[in-house]
Every structure is written in structure tokens, then in C-alpha cells.
Amino acid sequence: MNPWKKDFPILFQQVNEHPLVYLDSAATSQKPNRVIEQVAAYYQGYNSNVHRGVHTLGTKATDAYEGARDKVQRFIHAKKREEIIFTRGTTTSLNIVARSYALVNCKAGDEILLSPTEHHANLIPWQQVAKQTGAKLIYMPLESDSTILLEKVRPLITNKTKIVAIQHVSNVLGTINPVAELAKLVHEVGGIITVDGAQSVPHMKVDVQELDIDFLAFSGHKMMGPTGIGVLYGKEHLLNAMEPVEFGGEMIDHVDLENATWKELPWKFEGGTPIIAGAIGLGAAIDYLQEIGMDQVEAHDRKLTTYALSKLQEMDGIRIFGPLENRMGAVTFNLDNIHPHDVATVLDSQGIAVRAGHHCCQPLMRLLGETATARASFYLYNDEEDIDQLVKGLQKTKEYFGHVFLG
Amino acid sequence: MSSLDDLYRRVIMDHYQRPRNKGELDNGDISIELNNPTCGDRISLQMNVEHGMIKDAKFLGEGCSISLASASMMTESVKGLTIDQSLHLVDLFSRMMQGEEIDTEEFPIEDIEALTGVAKFPARIKCATLAWKALEKGVKQ
Numbered sequence: 001m002n003p004w005k006k007d008f009p010i011l012f013q014q015v016n017e018h019p020l021v022y023l024d025s026a027a028t029s030q031k032p033n034r035v036i037e038q039v040a041a042y043y044q045g046y047n048s049n050v051h052r053g054v055h056t057l058g059t060k061a062t063d064a065y066e067g068a069r070d071k072v073q074r075f076i077h078a079k080k081r082e083e084i085i086f087t088r089g090t091t092t093s094l095n096i097v098a099r100s101y102a103l104v105n106c107k108a109g110d111e112i113l114l115s116p117t118e119h120h121a122n123l124i125p126w127q128q129v130a131k132q133t134g135a136k137l138i139y140m141p142l143e144s145d146s147t148i149l150l151e152k153v154r155p156l157i158t159n160k161t162k163i164v165a166i167q168h169v170s171n172v173l174g175t176i177n178p179v180a181e182l183a184k185l186v187h188e189v190g191g192i193i194t195v196d197g198a199q200s201v202p203h204m205k206v207d208v209q210e211l212d213i214d215f216l217a218f219s220g221h222k223m224m225g226p227t228g229i230g231v232l233y234g235k236e237h238l239l240n241a242m243e244p245v246e247f248g249g250e251m252i253d254h255v256d257l258e259n260a261t262w263k264e265l266p267w268k269f270e271g272g273t274p275i276i277a278g279a280i281g282l283g284a285a286i287d288y289l290q291e292i293g294m295d296q297v298e299a300h301d302r303k304l305t306t307y308a309l310s311k312l313q314e315m316d317g318i319r320i321f322g323p324l325e326n327r328m329g330a331v332t333f334n335l336d337n338i339h340p341h342d343v344a345t346v347l348d349s350q351g352i353a354v355r356a357g358h359h360c361c362q363p364l365m366r367l368l369g370e371t372a373t374a375r376a377s378f379y380l381y382n383d384e385e386d387i388d389q390l391v392k393g394l395q396k397t398k399e400y401f402g403h404v405f406l407g
Numbered sequence: 408m409s410s411l412d413d414l415y416r417r418v419i420m421d422h423y424q425r426p427r428n429k430g431e432l433d434n435g436d437i438s439i440e441l442n443n444p445t446c447g448d449r450i451s452l453q454m455n456v457e458h459g460m461i462k463d464a465k466f467l468g469e470g471c472s473i474s475l476a477s478a479s480m481m482t483e484s485v486k487g488l489t490i491d492q493s494l495h496l497v498d499l500f501s502r503m504m505q506g507e508e509i510d511t512e513e514f515p516i517e518d519i520e521a522l523t524g525v526a527k528f529p530a531r532i533k534c535a536t537l538a539w540k541a542l543e544k545g546v547k548q
Contacts (some may be wrong), residue, residue, distance in 0.1 A: 341471035358447040371469045372447045
């Protein structure tokens with residue numbers, strides 16, 4: 001058996017009288033015991049607010065919360081802990097960049113460069129910026145396998161380009177975008193790059209200094225941590241120049257009746273009681289991932305993806321989207337003549353959990369010429385056996401609908 | 408796969424493969440488009456209403472078997488009904504989807520009974536109700 005599966009208690013259950021086969025980690029990942037236990041330990045042993053009480057529990061909670069920040073800093077290799085802001089998730093992080101950086105720094109005639117494969121979270125905030133500032137959204141061209149070719153993007157990056165906003169890894173296609181190269185290009189013209197790392201940070205080593213990216217957003221729940229916690233990484237000089245988005249307790253320095261000043265980084269962006277248990281859980285998830293090693297996590301992901309692509313390609317009547325190599329653990333497909341909701345329902349009746357729909361990527365669905373697709377996505381706790389079950393499940397789905405259609 | 412068979416009854420697959428009233432009316436009095444934003448299903452519904460009575464209804468849609476079959480059955484059901492009667496069916500259908508015991512004979516076509524199985528699949532209820540929501544929105548315009 002997969003050596004890590006035993007750490008994930010949820011996987012050992014029957015769903016619709018079949019052993020659960022969880023293939024929806026790109027939507028949210030499962031949590032190892034360690035994460036669940038450490039969140040429980042906080043609530044059972046030292047639940048308290050942070051940064052304010054002088055009492056013992058408060059100090060313990062503050063140490064754990066700020067300790068989680070240090071873990072995140074090391075995990076993505078940020079220069080300073082001040083560059084790590086805890087947020088509610090990728091969406092919130094990207095919205096902070098859009099509102100606090102882009103709205104201030106973009107004006108009419110400026111350009112924001114995006115890929116048409118973006119998740120709505122890295123699309124709609126920029127649409128709003130464009131509407132409010134008069135900046136223009138420019139879309140990178142896609143190749144026939146839905147990848148982007150750097151040579152074709154290069155001419156689009158000009159001195160009008162203020163922001164490149166791009167996902168590191170596509171949540172639909174698993175493609176890996178060349179963010180380091182894009183960062184270099186946009187820096188040459190004086191712009192910045194903001195990266196949606198929701199699907200990359202959980203699955204591969206992401207080093208913000210090596211990539212030289214300006215902002216990185218990601219979510220805890222997709223990397224074995226709890227829901228409701230995420231991260232915004234930003235270069236210190238950029239974050240320092242930005243105004244907070246939320247005002248209130250925790251984020252202030254001095255307050256009088258008319259005016260207030262802000263705390264220094266990172267706290268000026270963390271108004272209100274922070275997501276203490278979430279951060280502690282995320283810290284535990286990072287410990288777990290780092291003990292295994294991100295190189296091994298990535299290798300496992302790629303191995304399963306290659307296996308899944310080869311097995312699915314052997315099937316008749318299936319369309320697989322995106323390139324057939326060099327991609328991370330999300331495989332999106334459709335069966336001929338069977339709507340993906342119907343596929344997902346028949347798979348669920350066999351205990352197999354996949355996602356069906358537009359995956360928060362409506363423009364990409366239109367480019368693919370589909371209204372919806374089915375997606376199987378993998379993580380550390382999956383193995384070849386799960387993919388064999390998926391293939392069997394899809395065969396049964398075809399047989400089932402063949403039977404109802406023709407019977 | 409017995410509970411699956413409750414969901415995918417033959418009559419549902421028949422409506423899915425041979426949808427009734429699929430198309431557009433040349434000059435519909437009421438025209439409505441509705442999406443299910445969580446999954447991408449879409450319906451465009453057109454109706455002709457004379458003296459408070461639905462004379463004709465046609466739809467175009469993109470979606471799964473359940474949503475298209477339900478749209479097909481809905482358009483079959485409402486032709487010849489008054490606005491109030493059609494709204495009563497909307498309510499009845501919604502209660503049926505919540506798993507309530509209702510008298511399916513109140514529907515003008517008996518095929519509707521085949522959709523009762525959807526109530527056991529909470530994730531699919533929205534598929535079945537999309538067309539009825541479009542009807543409700545349309546007649547209330």
C-alpha cells in the first residue's frame with residue numbers, strides 16, 4: 001500500500017458500499033492525523049487570542065501562530081517573515097493585491113497580462129481593476145494543447161505592462177506555467193508578477209526568491225491544512241508601500257478619535273482576530289510535507305499523472321484535455337455522449353469522488369469547446385490502484401449509459 | 408446499481424435523447440435565460456402567453472441528462488396551463504425535490520414521476536430544478 005495513506009483517516013471508509021477512492025484533491029486535499037491533532041490540541045489545550053494577553057495561554061497561542069508564519073517563510077523560502085501575510089485563502093490574497101496594489105498603481109492605458117486558463121479567483125479581481133482604472137486586460141495566446149509559448153508571450157510584455165497575473169499550475173490542465181521567465185520579462189519593463197500558487201505550492205517546491213516573483217497566493221486546505229487559512233507572500237518593499245484592506249483591531253499602532261496608524265508588517269494586513277487554529281494546522285501540514293520532502297511529493301504526483309494519462313488514453317470514447325506530458329496531478333476529460341455530471345454520479349455510486357463542472361474556469365471551458373468537464377486529481381495518498389479503480393469505474397459508466405440508452 | 412436506476416429511469420433517458428419542445432419560438436412573449444453557476448448548466452426558455460394561458464413553450468439548453476430531461480418534461484407539462492397553475496407546479500416540483508410525498512398525478516404528464524428519484528441525490532437536485540426555476544422567473548416577469 002501507499003506508505004502515506006495510513007496517515008489520512010478519512011480515506012478508510014465505505015462510500016455507497018465501496019471503499020472510498022478520493023480523486024478530488026485539486027478542490028480540497030485530505031488532512032493527515034497530525035494536522036487534525038494539532039488543531040484539536042490548540043482548542044483543547046491553549047485556545048486563546050494572540051498578541052494581546054499577558055497570560056500563559058495567550059503567550060502559547062501567539063508562539064504557535066507566529067511559529068506557523070516562520071514555517072511558511074521557510075517553506076517558500078521568503079527572505080523575511082514580515083513578507084508572510086495570513087489570509088482566508090488564495091482568493092482573499094489575490095484580492096488584496098488587486099485592491100491594495102493594482103488599484104493604486106494602474107491607470108488608464110496600462111496593461112494587465114493574463115492567461116485565458118485562469119481560475120476565476122485570478123481573473124475577476126483584475127476585471128474589476130480594469131473597470132475601475134481603465135487599464136486593459138491582455139490575454140496570452142494558447143497553443144493547441146492549451147499551453148503558453150514564451151516566444152509568443154514575449155512581444156506582449158511592453159512598458160505598458162504593469163502586472164502579469166498568472167497561475168503557476170492550471171487547476172484544470174495541470175500545465176506548469178513559466179513563471180520565472182515571465183517574472184524576468186516583466187521586471188525588465190518595470191512591472192510586477194503576481195502568481196496564483198493554489199495548485200503548485202501543495203505539490204512542488206516553490207522558492208519565491210529563485211523564481212523572483214513579487215506576490216504569491218495560496219491556500220492551506222489544498223496542501224493538507226485546514227480550510228479558512230491561506231497566505232499572501234509579497235516582497236517587503238511592495239507590501240510596505242501598500243495600504244491595508246481591512247481596518248480594525250489587531251492591525252493598528254496608535255489610535256485617536258480622528259486618526260490611526262498601522263502596525264508594521266505583517267500585522268497591518270491582519271485586521272481582527274486572526275485565523276489562529278488555521279495557521280497552526282497549516283504549520284503542521286508544512287511539517288508533514290517537509291518531512292516527506294517536496295521533491296518526493298512532486299515525483300509521486302507526476303508518476304500518478306503519467307500513469308493516469310496512459311491508462312485513460314487506452315480507453316475508447318474519451319477526450320483528455322491539455323498536453324500529454326509535463327503536467328501536474330490534475331487530469332481533465334470527457335466521455336463521448338455522457339455529460340460529466342452523469343459521469344461523476346455513476347462514479348460516486350462506486351465510491352469514486354471526482355469533480356465535474358467548469359472548475360471555476362468558464363473562459364477556459366469555452367476555449368476547450370466544452371460546457372463542463374470531469375476532473376480526477378491526485379495527491380500523496382493516492383496510488384495506481386486508485387487510478388485503476390477510476391478506469392474501471394469509467395468503463396462501468398460507459399456500459400451503464402450504453403445500457404440505458406440502448407436497452 | 409439499484410439506486411442509480413432510480414435516478415436514471417428509462418423515461419428520463421428518453422427525454423434526454425429525444426427532448427420535446429427543443430428549439431426557439433419565432434416570436435415568444437417571454438424569453439428567459441438561466442444558468443446554474445456552480446456547474447455551467449444553461450437553459451434558454453421561450454413561451455407564448457395569451458389571456459394568462461401558456462400557449463407554447465420551447466427551450467434550448469446545455470447540461471446533463473437530468474437537467475435536459477427535466478426541461479423537456481417541464482415544457483410538456485405547462486402548455487395549456489394558466490400562469491397560476493404553472494406556478495403551482497413549480498412549487499409542487501420543488502417540494503418533490505425536497506423528498507416530500509406529493510401527488511405526482513397533479514402534473515399533466517405522468518413522466519414527471521420518474522424524476523422523484525433525484526431527491527435521493529442531493530448534488531443533482533439543482534440540475535432538475537433549473538428548468539422549473541426558469542419557468543417561475545419567466546411567468547413572474
